Amino acid sequence: MLCCKEVIYVAKRRPSGEGMIRQKKKGQWEGRIVVGHKENGDPIFRYVYAKTQKELIDKLHYKIDEFRDAELTEDSKMSLGEWLDKWIAEYMTGTIRESTLDGYKTYTERYIKPALGDKPIAFITTADVQKFYNNLRKNGRIKNQHIYGNGLSDASVVRIHCMLHEAMDMAVKEHLISKNPTNGTTVPKIAKKEMQVLTDEQLETFMKLVDAEEHWRDFFYTELTTGLRRGEICGLKWTDFDEVEGKLNINRSIDLRNGEIIIGETKTGKGKRSFYLPVSTANVLRERKKNAKTEWIFTDPLRPELPVAPPAAYRKMKHLLQKAGLPDIRFHDLRHTFATHALTSGVDAKTLSGILGHTNASFTLDTYTHVTTDMQQRASNIVGGFMNDIFGEELKI
Numbered sequence: 001m002l003c004c005k006e007v008i009y010v011a012k013r014r015p016s017g018e019g020m021i022r023q024k025k026k027g028q029w030e031g032r033i034v035v036g037h038k039e040n041g042d043p044i045f046r047y048v049y050a051k052t053q054k055e056l057i058d059k060l061h062y063k064i065d066e067f068r069d070a071e072l073t074e075d076s077k078m079s080l081g082e083w084l085d086k087w088i089a090e091y092m093t094g095t096i097r098e099s100t101l102d103g104y105k106t107y108t109e110r111y112i113k114p115a116l117g118d119k120p121i122a123f124i125t126t127a128d129v130q131k132f133y134n135n136l137r138k139n140g141r142i143k144n145q146h147i148y149g150n151g152l153s154d155a156s157v158v159r160i161h162c163m164l165h166e167a168m169d170m171a172v173k174e175h176l177i178s179k180n181p182t183n184g185t186t187v188p189k190i191a192k193k194e195m196q197v198l199t200d201e202q203l204e205t206f207m208k209l210v211d212a213e214e215h216w217r218d219f220f221y222t223e224l225t226t227g228l229r230r231g232e233i234c235g236l237k238w239t240d241f242d243e244v245e246g247k248l249n250i251n252r253s254i255d256l257r258n259g260e261i262i263i264g265e266t267k268t269g270k271g272k273r274s275f276y277l278p279v280s281t282a283n284v285l286r287e288r289k290k291n292a293k294t295e296w297i298f299t300d301p302l303r304p305e306l307p308v309a310p311p312a313a314y315r316k317m318k319h320l321l322q323k324a325g326l327p328d329i330r331f332h333d334l335r336h337t338f339a340t341h342a343l344t345s346g347v348d349a350k351t352l353s354g355i356l357g358h359t360n361a362s363f364t365l366d367t368y369t370h371v372t373t374d375m376q377q378r379a380s381n382i383v384g385g386f387m388n389d390i391f392g393e394e395l396k397i
Contacts, residue, residue: 031050075174078120098262133160161182198337223338224334227337236296
């Protein structure tokens, strides 16, 4: 009986990073590099060209190092615009705040797609990205050019960079590109905005003026005694106020987008919090609740069924500051004002951190270094004082 053996020949799978060269008919040299494989096992190539063999070999050595073990997929042919749409829809949606997601969509449609959206993601270089950033700083502004000039602000360029960097990092993990082209780019360094705090005298001037504003009096008093973020105080509902205990629960933040109130999550995981109000603030809210006609604690002046919109609160604050002749501070500086006065009045950093919704007390201390340094000095004097009281003349240093 004859035994027949079936012989199967399997083509050797070319590893990623393997290079091949040849000279074309017109004398030009061409190099091919294996950068990955299709689902059927066929290699995916990238091509390099040069006038001489030596020049080509030099280019190939650089490219071979770049693509060694890259193992790209067929999806590496998709454009940057296609990848960003997929990244936002499949990787970001549901994992970040709605406001952040909307920002990513805006950056993609308004800035990135017009400049680089049609280019295959695998062919975008660091030089391409740097040129894109540079152009944003010179001519990137689309709205309000007559006010702010043609260039996009440094802060906006940095935000776009952070988003693009994150998207490209995921593209590397998904084997669409071999390396992140945003690495090695130069982005603007943003100067930290100086914190401004109202003094006791300025606070008194501000509150005297606010006291005459019936609709806004309680709003600003609550803000300056709690330090809530703008979206948080505007998003307060009566269900968040424990009238018996005098406690406030922070459960949401609101924003205004395209004329519509958007209800979202708090800024951080620690943003959802509960704390006791000062007795005076709790009493203000109890009195206010007696005449409440809507679920919102602070309502729109013209449409009381809606919460006060964050931009409206900002504009009102600016108007009052100007009318009182006070410094032109940001709304967030009201939060800084509360925190600074709380610390100087003896509130410990741990407690204050919980009220503000900071991630931890160390962040609170770092943020208000200008205050805590003075507190440490006073603490050292207090310690020295009671040590002297205990030991008297026996303590000599």
